[in-house]
Amino acid sequence: MTDSSGGSRPTAPAGSAALHDYAESAIVEDDALVAARARADELGATAVSPAVGALLALLARATDARAVVEIGTGAGVSGLWLLAGMASDGVLTTIDPEPEHHRAARLSFASADIAPGRTRLINGTPTEVLPRLSDNSYDLVFVDGPLIHHPRHVAEAIRMLRPGGVVVVHNATADGAVADTTRTDPPAAAARAAAMLIADDERLLPVVIPLGAGVLAAAKAR
Numbered sequence: 001m002t003d004s005s006g007g008s009r010p011t012a013p014a015g016s017a018a019l020h021d022y023a024e025s026a027i028v029e030d031d032a033l034v035a036a037r038a039r040a041d042e043l044g045a046t047a048v049s050p051a052v053g054a055l056l057a058l059l060a061r062a063t064d065a066r067a068v069v070e071i072g073t074g075a076g077v078s079g080l081w082l083l084a085g086m087a088s089d090g091v092l093t094t095i096d097p098e099p100e101h102h103r104a105a106r107l108s109f110a111s112a113d114i115a116p117g118r119t120r121l122i123n124g125t126p127t128e129v130l131p132r133l134s135d136n137s138y139d140l141v142f143v144d145g146p147l148i149h150h151p152r153h154v155a156e157a158i159r160m161l162r163p164g165g166v167v168v169v170h171n172a173t174a175d176g177a178v179a180d181t182t183r184t185d186p187p188a189a190a191a192r193a194a195a196m197l198i199a200d201d202e203r204l205l206p207v208v209i210p211l212g213a214g215v216l217a218a219a220k221a222r
Protein backbone atom coordinates (compact mmCIF):
# COMPACT_ATOMS: atom_id res chain seq x y z
CA MET A 1 0.00 0.00 0.00
CA THR A 2 3.08 2.21 0.07
CA ASP A 3 3.55 4.08 -3.22
CA SER A 4 6.88 2.92 -4.56
CA SER A 5 6.21 3.89 -8.17
CA GLY A 6 8.89 6.58 -8.23
CA GLY A 7 7.50 9.23 -10.59
CA SER A 8 4.38 10.25 -8.65
CA ARG A 9 5.93 9.78 -5.21
CA PRO A 10 6.22 13.03 -3.22
CA THR A 11 9.72 14.16 -2.30
CA ALA A 12 10.51 14.71 1.40
CA PRO A 13 11.11 18.41 2.08
CA ALA A 14 12.67 19.68 5.33
CA GLY A 15 10.45 20.78 8.27
CA SER A 16 8.32 18.70 10.61
CA ALA A 17 4.91 19.63 9.11
CA ALA A 18 6.18 18.87 5.61
CA LEU A 19 7.75 15.64 6.82
CA HIS A 20 4.46 14.69 8.49
CA ASP A 21 2.58 15.39 5.24
CA TYR A 22 5.12 13.34 3.33
CA ALA A 23 4.76 10.38 5.71
CA GLU A 24 0.96 10.46 5.28
CA SER A 25 0.89 11.03 1.52
CA ALA A 26 3.36 8.19 0.89
CA ILE A 27 0.66 5.69 1.89
CA VAL A 28 -2.00 4.71 -0.62
CA GLU A 29 -5.07 2.92 0.77
CA ASP A 30 -7.03 0.34 -1.21
CA ASP A 31 -10.78 0.53 -1.96
CA ALA A 32 -11.79 -1.42 1.18
CA LEU A 33 -9.87 0.99 3.40
CA VAL A 34 -11.25 4.04 1.59
CA ALA A 35 -14.80 2.70 2.14
CA ALA A 36 -14.06 1.87 5.81
CA ARG A 37 -12.72 5.39 6.31
CA ALA A 38 -15.94 6.85 4.84
CA ARG A 39 -17.99 4.72 7.30
CA ALA A 40 -15.81 5.96 10.17
CA ASP A 41 -16.37 9.59 9.13
CA GLU A 42 -20.15 9.02 8.98
CA LEU A 43 -20.15 7.58 12.49
CA GLY A 44 -17.71 10.11 13.95
CA ALA A 45 -15.37 7.26 14.95
CA THR A 46 -12.11 9.01 14.08
CA ALA A 47 -9.88 6.51 12.32
CA VAL A 48 -6.10 6.23 12.47
CA SER A 49 -4.30 8.14 9.73
CA PRO A 50 -2.90 6.18 6.77
CA ALA A 51 0.66 6.39 8.13
CA VAL A 52 -0.42 5.12 11.55
CA GLY A 53 -2.27 2.31 9.79
CA ALA A 54 0.87 1.38 7.87
CA LEU A 55 2.85 1.44 11.13
CA LEU A 56 0.33 -0.97 12.70
CA ALA A 57 0.68 -3.33 9.75
CA LEU A 58 4.47 -3.16 9.98
CA LEU A 59 4.50 -3.90 13.71
CA ALA A 60 2.05 -6.78 13.23
CA ARG A 61 4.29 -8.24 10.55
CA ALA A 62 7.51 -7.68 12.55
CA THR A 63 6.04 -9.53 15.54
CA ASP A 64 4.59 -12.26 13.29
CA ALA A 65 1.35 -11.45 15.07
CA ARG A 66 -1.24 -14.21 15.36
CA ALA A 67 -3.11 -12.90 18.38
CA VAL A 68 -3.91 -9.18 18.46
CA VAL A 69 -6.23 -7.17 20.71
CA GLU A 70 -7.63 -3.82 19.64
CA ILE A 71 -9.32 -1.47 22.11
CA GLY A 72 -11.69 0.76 20.08
CA THR A 73 -12.88 -0.90 16.86
CA GLY A 74 -14.48 2.15 15.26
CA ALA A 75 -15.51 1.27 11.69
CA GLY A 76 -12.59 -1.10 11.24
CA VAL A 77 -9.90 1.07 9.62
CA SER A 78 -7.14 0.22 12.10
CA GLY A 79 -8.42 -3.38 12.18
CA LEU A 80 -7.94 -3.72 8.42
CA TRP A 81 -4.39 -2.41 8.69
CA LEU A 82 -3.59 -4.78 11.58
CA LEU A 83 -5.03 -7.75 9.64
CA ALA A 84 -2.93 -6.78 6.60
CA GLY A 85 0.26 -7.23 8.63
CA MET A 86 -0.78 -10.23 10.74
CA ALA A 87 -0.05 -13.85 9.91
CA SER A 88 -2.70 -15.24 7.53
CA ASP A 89 -4.13 -17.43 10.30
CA GLY A 90 -3.99 -14.63 12.90
CA VAL A 91 -7.07 -13.54 14.86
CA LEU A 92 -7.92 -9.94 15.70
CA THR A 93 -9.95 -9.51 18.90
CA THR A 94 -11.48 -6.04 18.80
CA ILE A 95 -13.55 -4.43 21.54
CA ASP A 96 -16.05 -1.57 21.32
CA PRO A 97 -19.17 -0.64 23.32
CA GLU A 98 -21.02 0.75 20.25
CA PRO A 99 -23.03 -1.90 18.32
CA GLU A 100 -23.33 0.53 15.38
CA HIS A 101 -19.54 0.72 15.13
CA HIS A 102 -19.30 -3.05 15.11
CA ARG A 103 -21.90 -3.25 12.34
CA ALA A 104 -19.77 -0.86 10.26
CA ALA A 105 -16.57 -2.77 11.07
CA ARG A 106 -18.19 -6.07 10.00
CA LEU A 107 -19.01 -4.49 6.63
CA SER A 108 -15.43 -3.20 6.36
CA PHE A 109 -13.95 -6.64 7.10
CA ALA A 110 -16.37 -8.41 4.72
CA SER A 111 -15.67 -5.99 1.87
CA ALA A 112 -11.94 -6.68 2.28
CA ASP A 113 -12.67 -10.46 2.05
CA ILE A 114 -11.45 -11.10 5.59
CA ALA A 115 -12.52 -14.62 6.61
CA PRO A 116 -15.05 -14.39 9.50
CA GLY A 117 -12.86 -16.62 11.70
CA ARG A 118 -10.07 -14.04 11.65
CA THR A 119 -12.01 -11.45 13.65
CA ARG A 120 -13.61 -11.64 17.06
CA LEU A 121 -15.72 -8.56 17.77
CA ILE A 122 -16.57 -8.16 21.44
CA ASN A 123 -19.29 -5.69 22.28
CA GLY A 124 -18.70 -4.14 25.68
CA THR A 125 -16.62 -1.58 27.49
CA PRO A 126 -12.95 -2.53 27.47
CA THR A 127 -12.69 -2.03 31.22
CA GLU A 128 -15.24 -4.86 31.65
CA VAL A 129 -13.91 -7.09 28.86
CA LEU A 130 -10.12 -6.80 29.20
CA PRO A 131 -9.79 -8.49 32.63
CA ARG A 132 -11.23 -11.65 31.00
CA LEU A 133 -8.34 -11.84 28.48
CA SER A 134 -5.29 -13.94 29.41
CA ASP A 135 -1.92 -12.76 30.75
CA ASN A 136 1.22 -12.93 28.56
CA SER A 137 -0.74 -14.16 25.52
CA TYR A 138 -0.99 -11.48 22.85
CA ASP A 139 1.55 -10.46 20.22
CA LEU A 140 0.27 -6.91 19.84
CA VAL A 141 -2.25 -4.76 21.71
CA PHE A 142 -3.53 -1.55 20.11
CA VAL A 143 -5.02 1.01 22.52
CA ASP A 144 -7.41 3.43 20.75
CA GLY A 145 -10.34 4.02 23.10
CA PRO A 146 -11.15 7.35 24.77
CA LEU A 147 -7.99 9.06 26.02
CA ILE A 148 -9.36 9.35 29.52
CA HIS A 149 -9.33 5.54 29.80
CA HIS A 150 -5.79 5.09 28.45
CA PRO A 151 -4.15 4.40 31.84
CA ARG A 152 -6.48 1.46 32.61
CA HIS A 153 -6.29 0.15 29.08
CA VAL A 154 -2.48 0.42 28.96
CA ALA A 155 -2.15 -1.40 32.30
CA GLU A 156 -4.26 -4.26 30.92
CA ALA A 157 -2.34 -4.23 27.64
CA ILE A 158 1.00 -4.65 29.44
CA ARG A 159 -0.42 -7.56 31.42
CA MET A 160 -1.76 -9.29 28.28
CA LEU A 161 1.37 -8.90 26.12
CA ARG A 162 3.55 -11.95 25.59
CA PRO A 163 7.33 -11.53 26.00
CA GLY A 164 8.54 -9.81 22.81
CA GLY A 165 5.04 -8.41 22.15
CA VAL A 166 4.31 -4.77 21.33
CA VAL A 167 1.81 -2.31 22.81
CA VAL A 168 0.78 0.62 20.59
CA VAL A 169 -1.04 3.59 22.13
CA HIS A 170 -2.83 5.99 19.79
CA ASN A 171 -3.41 9.68 20.59
CA ALA A 172 -0.65 9.24 23.15
CA THR A 173 0.42 12.88 23.30
CA ALA A 174 -3.06 14.40 23.78
CA ASP A 175 -2.27 16.82 20.92
CA GLY A 176 1.10 17.64 22.45
CA ALA A 177 -0.34 18.44 25.90
CA VAL A 178 1.61 15.60 27.49
CA ALA A 179 4.85 17.59 27.25
CA ASP A 180 3.29 20.82 28.60
CA THR A 181 3.60 20.73 32.40
CA THR A 182 1.04 23.57 32.77
CA ARG A 183 -1.65 21.26 31.32
CA THR A 184 -3.36 19.42 34.19
CA ASP A 185 -6.72 18.80 32.50
CA PRO A 186 -8.05 15.20 32.49
CA PRO A 187 -6.97 14.28 28.92
CA ALA A 188 -3.42 15.60 29.48
CA ALA A 189 -3.22 13.90 32.88
CA ALA A 190 -4.50 10.62 31.40
CA ALA A 191 -1.98 10.71 28.53
CA ARG A 192 0.82 11.42 31.02
CA ALA A 193 -0.30 8.63 33.38
CA ALA A 194 -0.41 6.12 30.52
CA ALA A 195 3.06 7.18 29.34
CA MET A 196 4.43 6.86 32.89
CA LEU A 197 3.05 3.32 33.24
CA ILE A 198 5.12 2.41 30.20
CA ALA A 199 8.21 4.45 31.15
CA ASP A 200 8.28 2.96 34.67
CA ASP A 201 8.08 -0.66 33.51
CA GLU A 202 11.62 -1.98 33.10
CA ARG A 203 10.44 -4.77 30.80
CA LEU A 204 9.32 -2.24 28.17
CA LEU A 205 11.37 -0.52 25.49
CA PRO A 206 9.34 2.55 24.42
CA VAL A 207 9.42 5.12 21.62
CA VAL A 208 7.16 8.06 20.73
CA ILE A 209 6.39 8.22 17.01
CA PRO A 210 5.04 11.58 15.77
CA LEU A 211 2.60 10.19 13.21
CA GLY A 212 -1.12 10.92 13.05
CA ALA A 213 -2.48 11.81 16.48
CA GLY A 214 0.81 10.71 18.11
CA VAL A 215 1.79 7.13 18.80
CA LEU A 216 3.59 5.59 21.77
CA ALA A 217 4.87 2.08 21.10
CA ALA A 218 6.78 -0.23 23.42
CA ALA A 219 8.17 -3.77 23.10
CA LYS A 220 8.13 -6.15 26.09
CA ALA A 221 11.40 -7.93 26.92
CA ARG A 222 11.68 -11.55 25.79
Ligand SMILES: C[S@@+](CC[C@H](N)C(=O)[O-])C[C@H]1O[C@@H](n2cnc3c(N)ncnc32)[C@H](O)[C@@H]1O
Pocket residue numbers: 040045046047048071072073074075076077078079095096097098101125126127144145146149
Ligand atom coordinates in the same frame (compact mmCIF):
# COMPACT_ATOMS: atom_id res chain seq x y z
C1 LIG B 1 -11.02 6.63 17.89
S1 LIG B 1 -12.31 5.48 17.73
C2 LIG B 1 -11.47 4.01 17.20
C3 LIG B 1 -11.03 4.10 15.78
C4 LIG B 1 -10.44 2.82 15.23
N1 LIG B 1 -9.40 2.29 16.09
C5 LIG B 1 -9.89 3.07 13.85
O1 LIG B 1 -8.78 3.61 13.74
O2 LIG B 1 -10.57 2.75 12.89
C6 LIG B 1 -12.63 5.12 19.42
C7 LIG B 1 -13.61 4.00 19.64
O3 LIG B 1 -13.69 3.79 21.04
C8 LIG B 1 -15.03 3.44 21.35
N2 LIG B 1 -15.42 3.76 22.75
C9 LIG B 1 -16.33 4.57 23.18
N3 LIG B 1 -16.45 4.59 24.51
C10 LIG B 1 -15.56 3.76 24.93
C11 LIG B 1 -15.18 3.34 26.21
N4 LIG B 1 -15.78 3.77 27.32
N5 LIG B 1 -14.19 2.53 26.29
C12 LIG B 1 -13.59 2.09 25.15
N6 LIG B 1 -13.93 2.39 23.91
C13 LIG B 1 -14.92 3.23 23.81
C14 LIG B 1 -15.87 4.25 20.41
O4 LIG B 1 -17.12 3.61 20.25
C15 LIG B 1 -15.01 4.29 19.17
O5 LIG B 1 -15.44 3.32 18.24
